[in-house]
Amino acid sequence: MTGPRYTDIVRALPASVPFVGPEVRERETGTPFAARLGANENVFGPSPKAIAAMQEAVHDIWKYSDATSHDLRHALAAHHGIAPENIVVGEGIDGLLGYLVRLLVEPGDAVVTSQGAYPTFNYHVAGFGGELHKVPYKDDHEDPTALFTRAKEVGAKLVYLANPDNPMGTWHDGALIRAALDDLPQGCLLMLDEAYIEFAPDGTAPELDIDDPRVIRMRTFSKAYGIAGARIAYAMGAPDLIQSFDKIRNHFGVNRIAQSGALAALQDEAWLTKTVAWMSEARDRIAEIAAANGLHSLPSAANFVAVDCGHDCDFARMVLNELIERDLFVRMPGVAPLNRCIRISCGRPQDLDLLAQALPEALAAARS
Amino acid sequence: MTGPRYTDIVRALPASVPFVGPEVRERETGTPFAARLGANENVFGPSPKAIAAMQEAVHDIWKYSDATSHDLRHALAAHHGIAPENIVVGEGIDGLLGYLVRLLVEPGDAVVTSQGAYPTFNYHVAGFGGELHKVPYKDDHEDPTALFTRAKEVGAKLVYLANPDNPMGTWHDGALIRAALDDLPQGCLLMLDEAYIEFAPDGTAPELDIDDPRVIRMRTFSKAYGIAGARIAYAMGAPDLIQSFDKIRNHFGVNRIAQSGALAALQDEAWLTKTVAWMSEARDRIAEIAAANGLHSLPSAANFVAVDCGHDCDFARMVLNELIERDLFVRMPGVAPLNRCIRISCGRPQDLDLLAQALPEALAAARS
Numbered sequence: 154m155t156g157p158r159y160t161d162i163v164r165a166l167p168a169s170v171p172f173v174g175p176e177v178r179e180r181e182t183g184t185p186f187a188a189r190l191g192a193n194e195n196v197f198g199p200s201p202k203a204i205a206a207m208q209e210a211v212h213d214i215w216k217y218s219d220a221t222s223h224d225l226r227h228a229l230a231a232h233h234g235i236a237p238e239n240i241v242v243g244e245g246i247d248g249l250l251g252y253l254v255r256l257l258v259e260p261g262d263a264v265v266t267s268q269g270a271y272p273t274f275n276y277h278v279a280g281f282g283g284e285l286h287k288v289p290y291k292d293d294h295e296d297p298t299a300l301f302t303r304a305k306e307v308g309a310k311l312v313y314l315a316n317p318d319n320p321m322g323t324w325h326d327g328a329l330i331r332a333a334l335d336d337l338p339q340g341c342l343l344m345l346d347e348a349y350i351e352f353a354p355d356g357t358a359p360e361l362d363i364d365d366p367r368v369i370r371m372r373t374f375s376k377a378y379g380i381a382g383a384r385i386a387y388a389m390g391a392p393d394l395i396q397s398f399d400k401i402r403n404h405f406g407v408n409r410i411a412q413s414g415a416l417a418a419l420q421d422e423a424w425l426t427k428t429v430a431w432m433s434e435a436r437d438r439i440a441e442i443a444a445a446n447g448l449h450s451l452p453s454a455a456n457f458v459a460v461d462c463g464h465d466c467d468f469a470r471m472v473l474n475e476l477i478e479r480d481l482f483v484r485m486p487g488v489a490p491l492n493r494c495i496r497i498s499c500g501r502p503q504d505l506d507l508l509a510q511a512l513p514e515a516l517a518a519a520r521s
Numbered sequence: 522m523t524g525p526r527y528t529d530i531v532r533a534l535p536a537s538v539p540f541v542g543p544e545v546r547e548r549e550t551g552t553p554f555a556a557r558l559g560a561n562e563n564v565f566g567p568s569p570k571a572i573a574a575m576q577e578a579v580h581d582i583w584k585y586s587d588a589t590s591h592d593l594r595h596a597l598a599a600h601h602g603i604a605p606e607n608i609v610v611g612e613g614i615d616g617l618l619g620y621l622v623r624l625l626v627e628p629g630d631a632v633v634t635s636q637g638a639y640p641t642f643n644y645h646v647a648g649f650g651g652e653l654h655k656v657p658y659k660d661d662h663e664d665p666t667a668l669f670t671r672a673k674e675v676g677a678k679l680v681y682l683a684n685p686d687n688p689m690g691t692w693h694d695g696a697l698i699r700a701a702l703d704d705l706p707q708g709c710l711l712m713l714d715e716a717y718i719e720f721a722p723d724g725t726a727p728e729l730d731i732d733d734p735r736v737i738r739m740r741t742f743s744k745a746y747g748i749a750g751a752r753i754a755y756a757m758g759a760p761d762l763i764q765s766f767d768k769i770r771n772h773f774g775v776n777r778i779a780q781s782g783a784l785a786a787l788q789d790e791a792w793l794t795k796t797v798a799w800m801s802e803a804r805d806r807i808a809e810i811a812a813a814n815g816l817h818s819l820p821s822a823a824n825f826v827a828v829d830c831g832h833d834c835d836f837a838r839m840v841l842n843e844l845i846e847r848d849l850f851v852r853m854p855g856v857a858p859l860n861r862c863i864r865i866s867c868g869r870p871q872d873l874d875l876l877a878q879a880l881p882e883a884l885a886a887a888r889s
Binding site: 155156157158159160161163166167168170172173174176177180189192194195196197198199204207208210211212213214215216217218219220221223244245247248251255256257258259280310311339340342366375379380381382383384391393394396397399400401403404405406407408409410411414 | 523524525526527528529531534535536538540541542544545548557560562563564565566567572575576578579580581582583584585586587588589591612613615616619623624625626627648678679707708710734743747748749750751752759761762764765767768769771772773774775776777778779782
């Protein structure tokens with residue numbers, strides 16, 4: 154008996170899985186992490202109103218979700234001053250990125266991103282047979298000019314830019330990105346990943362006409378709104394582009410409880426303000442802890458801080474492993490020169506107390 | 522400014538959306554349906570233990586879900602007497618169908634299904650450019666022999682068979698399907714949709730070697746386990762095929778609360794037994810109501826009953842619309858000759874009281 158006949162693309166894809174969560178080590182060691190600072194989750198949790206809304210929604214879980222996420226889309230439209238037709242809701246930015254790549258990328262099509270930027274975008278581009286071109290970061294920032302120049306050179310259909318950036322936490326003023334759009338080649342779509350935008354200074358989000366066909370923006374409820382496990386995010390853009398998602402998406406892919414939780418979280422602006430303040434305090438504290446250990450940390454507009462371990466990738470990885478040994482879940486960038494850093498998510502004071510205790514030990518162990 | 526450059530497949534896809542939920546009419550009329558009997562949901566709801574598990578899981582919603590659904594997969598493996606490597610968990614059968622089609626189907630590849638079977642499968646095949654071949658139902662049953670014969674004729678990579686069937690509720694003995702597999706051509710995968718299997722008589726699920734590379738089976742927590750809004754289902758098959766999903770799937774697509782709810786639902790076998798009994802009573806009651814109105818209803822092994830309205834599609838649609846006018850959410854098959862029927866999901870006694878009241882009125886209105 155022969156097996157299934159996979160597509161050419163699938164046969165060429167690596168079998169290895171880039172997505173290893175903290176639960177894998179927790180199961181191996183039988184010990185839960187003492188602080189969960191590796192996935193840029195929101196350790197402070199969502200609004201209590203969102204918790205209450207989700208617990209209430211559990212009672213209706215026998216019903217399918219609303220395939221159009223009507224109530225949430227309308228609330229988001231009002232929130233952003235745009236039309237519901239400018240918004241599609243999906244299974245996290247990861248899910249929406251997959252759909253977007255599928256809409257545009259045929260085998261061999263050129264796509265541009267930064268060397269060391271979000272790996273899941275690269276995963277989806279490879280998954281549809283796209284040809285990925287990468288430009289280096291410039292002084293630890295993604296480089297819009299270099300990205301758009303390369304897009305022109307290779308005739309890219311799609312270019313990825315995160316603002317603020319992950320994994321470095323750096324950001325550009327929105328006006329700079331808006332001005333750089335003049336250099337985006339015709340027929341190339343800018344995918345602007347704004348997963349961390351709520352943590353960033355005013356002016357970081359570029360002012361753009363939402364019907365501008367050159368840009369699609371994505372935002373999530375996983376970070377500032379604190380419901381990463383709910384898997385819900387949204388894309389904003391021109392109606393034609395947004396409606397094209399309906400041609401291919403899993404219409405009933407979003408969980409009903411997630412829809413309720415996202416709506417309640419969006420409406421609790423006071424909790425968002427508190428969350429952003431807590432994250433800001435935590436960023437400062439991480440920088441202080443780094444400085445107390447003689448390490449430089451990068452300014453961040455996100456809910457994490459990249460700490461420069463001061464040497465090469467091997468040294469940073471040793472520090473990382475020593476922190477993990479001490480039951481702190483942290484991660485690091487995957488590509489040089491970014492991978493001289495480790496990336497530490499903002500934690501509660503008690504989480505960062507553990508970091509303050511473990512970091513000197515981890516550095517000493519890595520140096521010895 | 523030009524817009525994005527879509528793929529050839531996407532440009533050829535229809536913009537219309539086949540997925541219209543009951544909420545659309547509820548919003549239009551401002552009135553919620555009095556009985557929700559159109560989407561084969563489980564009106565009795567999930568196990569109270571699953572409700573409790575989901576409410577508890579809300580507190581950890583700030584954490585990403587486990588991308589491997591480890592605990593659920595291991596529990597499912599024990600439940601079925603297979604290995605965790607035989608199981609992949611995904612965003613409903615709809616989501617898993619999309620991944621499966623993507624794994625196998627390149628533009629122009631042949632796929633076979635039945636004329637009038639699950640439209641979402643067809644949606645995914647079209648979405649990846651596959652060429653869909655359809656064989657007719659035989660006496661209101663999907664016809665494995667005809668399906669596999671056509672698969673051989675057209676060199677299909679994939680053939681879809683639901684057992685029990687949706688929308689007719691009919692079923693085959695598992696031994697018949699197992700025997701028919703001898704006629705499945707080499708290199709053609711059978712997608713066996715068992716969404717309704719828990720409601721079916723013993724022996725409906727074919728006894729197959731789980732490592733048999735010719736078959737993938739899909740099951741869901743949306744029907745018997747009553748958490749349709751959670752969007753969680755699983756596929757079972759040979760490890761090579763199951764692992765190939767990891768090459769392309771949205772690894773963090775499944776909601777964390779859904780994982781907890783599915784695990785708790787699976788473990789409450791007493792509730793499942795009760796649910797199956799309630800559904801069986803509801804099937805009998807629907808048949809009685811139909812008979813009292815002079816209508817024949819089809820024997821069903823699912824949580825719904827196809828009621829033959831005794832005339833053509835136009836008449837059945839009138840009856841359907843009259844029921845909807847009376848705030849009963851019901852649906853009907855989309856293709857002749859199946860669409861002489863309307864499909865009524867099993868409801869609670871109070872839901873079926875409403876049906877008993879509305880059906881004579883609807884028939885009278887349709888006849889006049």
